[in-house]
Amino acid sequence: MSERQITTAQDISDRLERLIMDGSLLPEEKIPSERQLAARYSVSRAIVREALHELQGRGLIETRHGRGSFVAPMLPEPHTDSPLLKLFAGHPRTLYDLLEVREQLEGQAAYLAAERASQRDRYLITKAFEDMTAADPLTNARRDHAFHLAIVEASHNPVLVHLLSSVKQLMLMTVQASVANLNPRENFRQRIHRQHQRILRTILAGQPRAARNAAMAHVRYVSDSMHTLEAMDQGIIWVDPNQRPDTNGD
Amino acid sequence: MSERQITTAQDISDRLERLIMDGSLLPEEKIPSERQLAARYSVSRAIVREALHELQGRGLIETRHGRGSFVAPMLPEPHTDSPLLKLFAGHPRTLYDLLEVREQLEGQAAYLAAERASQRDRYLITKAFEDMTAADPLTNARRDHAFHLAIVEASHNPVLVHLLSSVKQLMLMTVQASVANLNPRENFRQRIHRQHQRILRTILAGQPRAARNAAMAHVRYVSDSMHTLEAMDQGIIWVDPNQRPDTNGD
DNA sequence: GCAAAAAACTGGTCTGACCAGTTGCTCTGG
DNA sequence: CCAGAGCAACTGGTCAGACCAGTTTTTTGC
Known part of the structure; x- marks a missing residue:
């Protein structure tokens, strides 16, 4: 019961956020491709994209066409603008x-x-x-x-x-x-x-x-x-x- | 050249952000449904959803399953002291x-x-x-x-x-x-x-x-x-x- | 050996379908 | 007349597969 198989866009962005916060994904580091993430978490690519867009909105990642998504070079200063x-x-x-x-x-x-x-x-x-x-x-x-x-x-x-x-x-x-x-x-x-x-x-x-x-x-x-x-x-x-x-x- | 017909997820979120900033969309107000936005801007629903997720990540809107998306109630408390x-x-x-x-x-x-x-x-x-x-x-x-x-x-x-x-x-x-x-x-x-x-x-x-x-x-x-x-x-x-x-x- | 072409990546968009909550309306049974 | 069950008709959530557009790597052909 505690482990839910269904995986939602929110779950994906939460998971990725945790990876970033933990340091498992370092700043400037490349995030797995959308297709890889989709496969790993058994969701459609659309869901992965929605999750990535949310992280993007929060300034956690940056995405470059043809290149991939990268963890934003954050934490030069812990205090971001409101x-x-x-x-x-x-x-x-x-x-x-x-x-x-x-x-x-x-x-x-x-x-x-x-x-x-x-x-x-x-x-x-x-x-x-x-x-x-x-x-x-x-x-x-x-x-x-x-x-x-x-x-x-x-x-x-x-x-x-x-x-x-x-x-x-x-x-x-x-x-x-x-x-x-x-x-x-x-x-x-x-x-x-x-x-x-x-x-x-x-x-x-x-x-x-x-x-x-x-x-x-x-x-x-x-x-x-x-x-x-x-x-x-x-x-x-x-x-x-x-x-x-x-x-x-x- | 100056007017671009192609409309991207970034465009959509920018447009919506402007509407919110202008006050055209007021706090607590309901945003048009994803399907309506898709039709209005001549893009697929997937793009609209990606744009909305970005705004969501930035805390500008909130989305409720079955209900719709709403402009976030900003400025309840301008933010307490750090x-x-x-x-x-x-x-x-x-x-x-x-x-x-x-x-x-x-x-x-x-x-x-x-x-x-x-x-x-x-x-x-x-x-x-x-x-x-x-x-x-x-x-x-x-x-x-x-x-x-x-x-x-x-x-x-x-x-x-x-x-x-x-x-x-x-x-x-x-x-x-x-x-x-x-x-x-x-x-x-x-x-x-x-x-x-x-x-x-x-x-x-x-x-x-x-x-x-x-x-x-x-x-x-x-x-x-x-x-x-x-x-x-x-x-x-x-x-x-x-x-x-x-x-x-x- | 090297440069150009091709293949194999990456993200960006589209389509149309189906699932899942919410709302409101209608129609039924009291 | 009204309560409530149930059906539409919304809403967002997810999926599948396709194609376009950049980037990187590999292959090819000289």
């Missing part, structure tokens, strides 16, 4: 909504970082900055993001760190969107680079107000530039952060 | 950490509210203000909190709303702490009342910059006052927000 926020992602206005918030929070973070950063913080921020500038300007979204995160952590304000990490994915999207749209243009890229330099300099110099101004001006500049671009072109480029973990090297 | 934040609660420094963040976020919220508040928003904010001033100054922490929340919602920035609601409990604690410590003192109470008035007035008058200054000054004043009190007395009074939901009426 389902609610996932809804926002992809809706263009969200970009500006988030940039509005970032302007304030990152301004404050820079202020506090300039005030409180330890020697180790300063080292980490500087390193993140150098990593970012050394990398290919077109694919350094993650390093750009890391630079900003390093500053936030140097603020030594746990609430601030927590809040920004709770919209990490969303933030990464905005950074990727700005990198994809602005960095290819020489004048934008140079200007952004100088802004980053200014943020770094003021923090290292321990000038809170200057650091806040620099950080706020930077985010505002990105926001304004995106607005301008959007008004000029047909639209802006969006990047799915879950898409290509290899985009920025590692 | 376990991480609960750790922070009780650590005095967290109060100031949060107040630092509040200064920025509520400043921005007030700015946007002054800029974007609808008639309904203005009404709700005004009502919240009146509720707050009418109540006993010593036990109106929740109304105080509600006043600030009304402003945040009038900002019409979903990211801002989400972020502040994710630290709702913690925020309530800071408000309660300030009310418990500051309101009993006549001069503090009057001053805070005037600050609230100023915030309300500038928002209703549609003066974004003034509203931001007012909101930031208010939070900063609370923070400074608490600091002062803490330095003078033995310490500040803390209130457990989970303790007595009836303290401030409902």
Whole structure:
């Protein structure tokens, strides 16, 4: 009675989820083909596909036509965005909504970082900055993001760190969107680079107000530039952060 | 070229997601049957089912055998504080950490509210203000909190709303702490009342910059006052927000 | 030996059938 | 008239086998 022979789509996705959580299926690892799974669990291929789509919706796996399905490269950070926020992602206005918030929070973070950063913080921020500038300007979204995160952590304000990490994915999207749209243009890229330099300099110099101004001006500049671009072109480029973990090297 | 006739499972789920986001499909509302969707979008039922399973995985819909699929009832509780934040609660420094963040976020919220508040928003904010001033100054922490929340919602920035609601409990604690410590003192109470008035007035008058200054000054004043009190007395009074939901009426 | 062609994978879609819960309507028996 | 049994007509759940479309591997032919 306890072992049910009938196998439903829900069962299949549960089973696979458990395999992934157990570590039996490792991130990046290839999942057996749909036909194999169907045979192994004695269900039709349609059921397997429905189960896989559910896992896909939950971000546990990724599927590539002709290649197969793979366990998503999860758990870089245990804390994923709330389902609610996932809804926002992809809706263009969200970009500006988030940039509005970032302007304030990152301004404050820079202020506090300039005030409180330890020697180790300063080292980490500087390193993140150098990593970012050394990398290919077109694919350094993650390093750009890391630079900003390093500053936030140097603020030594746990609430601030927590809040920004709770919209990490969303933030990464905005950074990727700005990198994809602005960095290819020489004048934008140079200007952004100088802004980053200014943020770094003021923090290292321990000038809170200057650091806040620099950080706020930077985010505002990105926001304004995106607005301008959007008004000029047909639209802006969006990047799915879950898409290509290899985009920025590692 | 721009309009693609071929319709894929991804398209279907995207379309449905948009309908849900737009509000064309309301929470609890029944989604057309699989066969109807298949006919409408000219795809097989299998594809529709795969799309629905993906939305299911993302928590957007719920499906009941024999009944149909329904838009998930989102936002019952925006989501309680994360376990991480609960750790922070009780650590005095967290109060100031949060107040630092509040200064920025509520400043921005007030700015946007002054800029974007609808008639309904203005009404709700005004009502919240009146509720707050009418109540006993010593036990109106929740109304105080509600006043600030009304402003945040009038900002019409979903990211801002989400972020502040994710630290709702913690925020309530800071408000309660300030009310418990500051309101009993006549001069503090009057001053805070005037600050609230100023915030309300500038928002209703549609003066974004003034509203931001007012909101930031208010939070900063609370923070400074608490600091002062803490330095003078033995310490500040803390209130457990989970303790007595009836303290401030409902 | 090597490059192109072919076969053998992978996922993506379609069709039409049947099973299994739910709902509502009708028709019967009181 | 009404209660209730039972039958339709919905709904989602599963299955089988076929074909299309990409990707990888093997075979073939020079």
